[in-house]
Amino acid sequence: MGxxxxxxxxxxxxxxxxxxxxIVFALVLIIIQFGLFLGFTTTTSNNIDHSNADLWIxxxxxxxxxxxxxxxxxxxxxxxxxxxxxxxxKYMQAFGRWKxxxxxxxxxxxxxxxxxxxxxxxxxxxxxxxxxxxxxDSVLVDELYREKLGVEKIGxxxxxxxxxxxxxGFTRGIRSFTTSPFVYAAFKNSLDYxxxxxxxxxxxxxxxxxxxxxxxxxxxxxxxxRLTDVDIYTMAEFSRKTRFYWMFxxxxxxxxxxxxxxxLVVGVAVVAQTIYAATMxxxxxxxxxxxxxxxxxxxxxxxxxxxxxxAVLGYGLAMIVAHFIVDASAxxxxxxxxxxxxxxxMLVLAVxxxxxxxxxxxxxxxxIDPAMVFRG
Amino acid sequence: xxxxxxKQVIRAxxxxxxxxxxxxxxxxxxxxxxxxxxxxxTLMMGPSGSxxxxxxxxxxxxxxxxDGRLEILGEDVGSLPEGELPRIRxxxxxxxxxxxxxxxxxxxxxxxxxxxxxxxxxxPVAQKRGEELLAEVGLAQKARSFPADLSGGQKQRxxxxxxxxxxxxxxxxxxxxxxxxxxSGRTVIELLQRLAHEHGRAVVMVTHDxxxxxxxxxxxxxxxxxIVKEKRNVQTRxxxxxxxxxxxxxxxxxxxxxI
Numbered sequence: 001m002g003x004x005x006x007x008x009x010x011x012x013x014x015x016x017x018x019x020x021x022x023i024v025f026a027l028v029l030i031i032i033q034f035g036l037f038l039g040f041t042t043t044t045s046n047n048i049d050h051s052n053a054d055l056w057i058x059x060x061x062x063x064x065x066x067x068x069x070x071x072x073x074x075x076x077x078x079x080x081x082x083x084x085x086x087x088x089x090k091y092m093q094a095f096g097r098w099k100x101x102x103x104x105x106x107x108x109x110x111x112x113x114x115x116x117x118x119x120x121x122x123x124x125x126x127x128x129x130x131x132x133x134x135x136x137d138s139v140l141v142d143e144l145y146r147e148k149l150g151v152e153k154i155g156x157x158x159x160x161x162x163x164x165x166x167x168x169g170f171t172r173g174i175r176s177f178t179t180s181p182f183v184y185a186a187f188k189n190s191l192d193y194x195x196x197x198x199x200x201x202x203x204x205x206x207x208x209x210x211x212x213x214x215x216x217x218x219x220x221x222x223x224x225x226r227l228t229d230v231d232i233y234t235m236a237e238f239s240r241k242t243r244f245y246w247m248f249x250x251x252x253x254x255x256x257x258x259x260x261x262x263x264l265v266v267g268v269a270v271v272a273q274t275i276y277a278a279t280m281x282x283x284x285x286x287x288x289x290x291x292x293x294x295x296x297x298x299x300x301x302x303x304x305x306x307x308x309x310x311a312v313l314g315y316g317l318a319m320i321v322a323h324f325i326v327d328a329s330a331x332x333x334x335x336x337x338x339x340x341x342x343x344x345x346m347l348v349l350a351v352x353x354x355x356x357x358x359x360x361x362x363x364x365x366x367x368i369d370p371a372m373v374f375r376g
Numbered sequence: 377x378x379x380x381x382x383k384q385v386i387r388a389x390x391x392x393x394x395x396x397x398x399x400x401x402x403x404x405x406x407x408x409x410x411x412x413x414x415x416x417x418t419l420m421m422g423p424s425g426s427x428x429x430x431x432x433x434x435x436x437x438x439x440x441x442x443d444g445r446l447e448i449l450g451e452d453v454g455s456l457p458e459g460e461l462p463r464i465r466x467x468x469x470x471x472x473x474x475x476x477x478x479x480x481x482x483x484x485x486x487x488x489x490x491x492x493x494x495x496x497x498x499x500p501v502a503q504k505r506g507e508e509l510l511a512e513v514g515l516a517q518k519a520r521s522f523p524a525d526l527s528g529g530q531k532q533r534x535x536x537x538x539x540x541x542x543x544x545x546x547x548x549x550x551x552x553x554x555x556x557x558x559x560s561g562r563t564v565i566e567l568l569q570r571l572a573h574e575h576g577r578a579v580v581m582v583t584h585d586x587x588x589x590x591x592x593x594x595x596x597x598x599x600x601x602x603i604v605k606e607k608r609n610v611q612t613r614x615x616x617x618x619x620x621x622x623x624x625x626x627x628x629x630x631x632x633x634x635i
Binding site: 293369 | 432438439464494
């Protein structure tokens with residue numbers, strides 16, 4: 001039966017190419033949509049996930065990263081006085097206006113932190129260093145946004161708010177989910193860039209590092225008993241809340257998931273149509289097999305083997321195409337992630353999709369009247 | 377010398393088949409009685425719509441009779457559930473079709489091996505048996521040819537080899553010579569006759585082809601779903617001097633066939 005399945009499948013090369021095209025199209029569409037979804041979700045919580053903090057303390061009611069509200073730094077001292085806390089740092093983020101050297105204005109998201117203290121720092125610094133941010137009026141930006149921000153090299157000068165700023169380094173691959181690129185600065189400078197009237201004794205977040213051997217959950221509980229008017233999240237909780245906000249309350253996630261679902265539906269339809277057409281072309285052969293005494297189970301196996309062959313070959317091609325697209329996306333504004341778990345999941349999905357597509361044909365073959373073999 | 381095989385392999389009693397479409401009803405077969413014996417080549421003749429193919433389909437267990445009793449090798453197939461019929465077809469029956477019904481994407485040997493595969497025989501055993509069967513029908517050298525590269529007669533011989541894959545005691549053939557020229561047709565009918573006479577199989581063949589009349593041991597004539605005439609060939613072997621291409625029509629055979 002294996003031989004018949006393969007020969008019938010590969011015999012009509014044009015039809016088989018159409019089948020493979022349908023599978024590749026569907027899988028690549030799904031990979032891109034899910035990859036974008038993963039990329040987006042990772043992007044939204046990037047600063048949290050790389051913060052090296054065990055706990056994030058925010059003003060009560062602040063449910064995600066991008067809506068900060070400041071509060072007194074007194075809370076910082078309460079935190080530092082709590083047993084089990086190794087370190088705690090102020091951290092802020094706020095939207096600002098970036099004036100390019102050519103005078104054009106861009107919206108940015110300024111991140112303020114204390115350089116050199118190991119909490120909330122940017123990562124993947126490819127030019128300059130985090131320590132350079134200790135210099136006055138200095139900022140770090142991501143090289144992805146060089147063009148958008150109108151800067152090319154270290155030393156380029158711009159204005160943020162009405163304050164002078166100088167690029168002292170570049171990071172690589174730190175994307176912003178919003179259209180406003182992240183700009184990293186020392187805490188005090190970040191206040192000057194975004195809200196010069198703000199007092200330095202306030203903060204938008206407190207990042208906490210638990211002492212060795214202290215469970216973040218336990219520390220979270222202790223801090224909750226001491227602090228008022230704030231919410232305390234573990235890093236994972238705050239990351240999850242931020243991702244959930246952007247993906248499911250803004251509709252962005254629904255859009256990409258819907259597109260992925262559409263890919264799946266289109267894929268099943270295309271593959272079902274081509275497998276069905278191939279089955280109908282060979283319908284007399286299936287009738288002959290039945291007359292020869294083949295059971296329905298035997299016929300299912302022929303069709304399912306064809307579906308699995310289609311799935312595996314289509315998957316292989318789709319992976320090649322998807323890798324090109326994923327690699328290209330690394331240089332663009334929207335990253336597409338394809339972890340190995342997704343690659344493995346896609347193989348399972350491809351097989352399930354093709355078998356589902358073959359069900360229409362299986363149903364048809366089951367109903368063949370073997371007496372058809374005697375008709376001309 | 378022809379071997380004597382008197383074993384009854386098919387016993388049909390009162391077979392009827394009614395096709396219904398809405399209120400309309402068509403009686404394709406009406407109370408047909410037929411016994412088929414091993415070692416005999418039985419020809420079923422009759423005009424179009426007389427019920428020959430319906431009867432062949434019922435005898436082949438691919439169509440159920442509306443009424444009557446059918447025994448294949450002593451087993452009452454009418455009482456078997458639908459799912460058991462493929463087993464009867466695998467174990468007892470081989471089919472030969474007018475249009476050959478070979479699998480175009482498989483070679484001659486693979487076509488035969490597929491019939492073995494359906495019976496759970498695979499690998500080198502199936503390959504060897506496939507080649508043996510092709511040798512039996514005189515096509516050993518065409519084992520690796522695809523159907524498109526074979527003549528009509530060769531295709532039909534591959535189909536016969538395939539029908540023999542399960543070593544069935546019964547061969548049912550639906551107009552196997554209709555699409556063939558006289559030489560190929562003669563080769564095929566001689567092969568079917570040999571399978572009956574020398575191998576002891578019961579061969580039932582639906583035909584319109586007057587050229588094959590002399591080869592049958594028995595002629596069953598159907599009209600309007602009934603067996604209206606049954607003749608038996610008085611000769612034990614066909615006349616070696618008769619020509620396949622010049623065989624007389626049934627009407628002129630009274631001196632050679634007895635009722």
